[in-house]
Amino acid sequence: MAESAVVQPKIAPKNPNKRLKFILGGVIIVAAVIFLVIQSINSTGAYYMTVDQLNTQAQQLVGEKIRVSGAIVPESEDWDAPNLMLKFKMTDESGHEVLVSFHGSRPSNFSRATEAIVEGELMPDGTFKADNLMLKCPSRYEESPEVTTHEALAD
Numbered sequence: 001m002a003e004s005a006v007v008q009p010k011i012a013p014k015n016p017n018k019r020l021k022f023i024l025g026g027v028i029i030v031a032a033v034i035f036l037v038i039q040s041i042n043s044t045g046a047y048y049m050t051v052d053q054l055n056t057q058a059q060q061l062v063g064e065k066i067r068v069s070g071a072i073v074p075e076s077e078d079w080d081a082p083n084l085m086l087k088f089k090m091t092d093e094s095g096h097e098v099l100v101s102f103h104g105s106r107p108s109n110f111s112r113a114t115e116a117i118v119e120g121e122l123m124p125d126g127t128f129k130a131d132n133l134m135l136k137c138p139s140r141y142e143e144s145p146e147v148t149t150h151e152a153l154a155d
Contacts, residue, residue, distance in 0.1 A: 051092040061122050069117045079106050102130040112137045
């Protein structure tokens with residue numbers, strides 16, 4: 001009878017470096033996720049203040065990313081449509097005002113807005129350059145009826 005030879009495949013010994021590479025790759029991925037979460041929190045965690053606080057701390061806040069809330073000063077709007085530049089004033093209960101400039105399209109509900117929250121930075125000249133503009137408008141169910149004025153045509 002003939003002898004049969006069974007060929008067994010060679011099994012490579014376990015490579016300890018492979019496990020180390022896997023662990024190191026996992027640590028790098030976890031570190032990247034943590035870094036992105038921290039960056040996201042820092043970018044959205046802008047400081048929130050009133051117009052009075054902004055004016056009081058103006059020197060320290062120049063160039064800082066902050067959020068400011070206040071009432072829109074009636075009839076202070078200056079809309080430059082060709083350049084997409086909206087400027088308006090915000091005030092608070094103490095009567096302090098700040099000029100806000102926003103580069104972008106004018107929100108359609110700006111004329112109805114009573115309050116604004118702006119996010120951006122204070123410029124050295126005292127103007128607040130807004131990157132984001134959020135408006136608070138009265139609810140349809142709570143606001144008083146709009147007053148409209150019509151003039152008669154001359155005969």
